[in-house]
Amino acid sequence: MGEGKPFFITTPIYYVNDRPHIGHAYTTLACDVLARFKRLEGFNVRFLTGTDEHGQKVEKSARAAGLAPGDFTDQVSQNFRDLAKTMGFSNDDFIRTTERRHILACQALWNELVQRDQIYLGRYAGWYSVRDEAFWGEDELSMGPDGGRLAPTGAAVEWVEEPSYFFRLSRWQEPLLRLYEARPDFIAPDSRRNEVISFVRMGLSDLSVSRTTFTWGVPVPGDAGHVMYVWLDALANYLTALGYPETGGVFARHWPADLHMVGKDIVRFHAVYWPAFLLAAGLAPPRRVFAHGWWTNEGQKISKSVGNVIDPLALVERYGLDPVRYFLLREVPFGNDGDFSHRVLVNRMNGELANEFGNLAQRTLSLIERQCAGRVPEPGDFLPEDETLLTAAHGLLERVRPVLDRQAFHEALDILWSVVRGSNGYIDRQAPWALRKTNPARMATVLYVLAETLRHLGLLMLPFVPGSAGRLLDQLAIAPAARTFAAVGPAGALSAGTPLPKPHGIFPRFTV
């Protein structure tokens, strides 16, 4: 496993001021499926997630909670580790920006940028709203009744000037455009790529990368009055986790990242600022950034003020982990926005998992249990209809791989289900329960073909529904060592005569 080709995949680090919601679960889930898939293919995978713990809002929340910022983030970052556990995420590391390794990495990156003349000290000036904690552009402001300027949010703004370090982003406009041009799959989906390119084409000016208005952040080396801009701090986590500033070993093997998975709201930071920082520091930009969509809740936009935030832990509690994982990736073409609905989730869970797939496994395994003395049946010669189904099962990996390489989870599941549906058609046409009396040898062959097909479905579903797929493979007596994509195809076929455990349901139906 450690010998395989490297694969480095990341989630954004999550801002601890938020409570974990379905969006966090969704992003990490997508990465988890890819990480598991690559591991089954033999890649040397590093799957990274973590928490972003600096910034003014955290500092303020900590104060409101009567805690030191460090104690506060210790508490709230635990929520995200709990989420990872509940969702069955297989991350290899969990990084926190308050860790010493990260602060050292950030400062090393900063020094590198300074040495390369990519950062200089200037002044940042603009209209600042204390209430919004944000700067607003001149053209966004309106005049209030008393002649004062107002932000679009209605908050009063004041002219603020502070010393600030700037990153020479303006120098990187052309190199970035060349990068996007040379690597069409650097940003996905295409709609986001277009947006990023047009954004960069409009021109880039230097970026303020330090703040003096708060202290909860990574201190700027050599200037204790400043802390680093949160995004420079946050993005650097991807380097920290590979041991930066040490650039040999793990770093040399796994950088650049194969995929940064992000929500569509932060695509700019990952597809513009981040590659610019890296190029400026003499490091390679990541290979790909995928910006996925957002969920609505029963047709309504999700917002904290409306109070319709979806808690992934509650979903798992109610429906079970694998149905939730399956639904999130099956329901929506990945990259699009999607609508969460209990009714639709239950439809998918019952219709596809329980009825089509779970019941297929159950009827097949029950027949083997009862008609074949609970052992893998001995197949005879395969007929064309047997070959058709087996060929489809054997070909699943080759069909699913390219689809997952472009993060099309819904298509991958669609491909898997084409074989599930094919199997249901096959079992009905072959009717092994009728062959039992007329042609037991033929019945054995049919059940063998079905068991082999189930083995492939189980293997390919491991990344998506690891618990359920694992239970299916248990029932086929597949040894742990054989749960890898190396076992796909006839070479890894089930041995006739292998005793099987008593079958039991893989996917329960949901009933109220």
Place this chain on the structure above:
RNA sequence: GGCGGAGUAGCUCAGUGGUAGAGCAGGGGAAUCAUAAUCCCUUGGUCGGGGGUUCAAAUCCCUCCUCCGCUACCA
């Protein structure tokens, strides 16, 4: 305002020049091994409106309508 995307069956979507597709939902039938699950058949669309190119357009061009995204320093 500028740039970009989308509008196809009740719902979610596929389909980029050659007689309109899938899944779900609806209707009918078969089977009874199985988590009353499954299988087969089937109703349903003038492909947003209008104009044009072409032997032929959902697919190319023009125009209009509607919806959505982006339009720099909160994350």
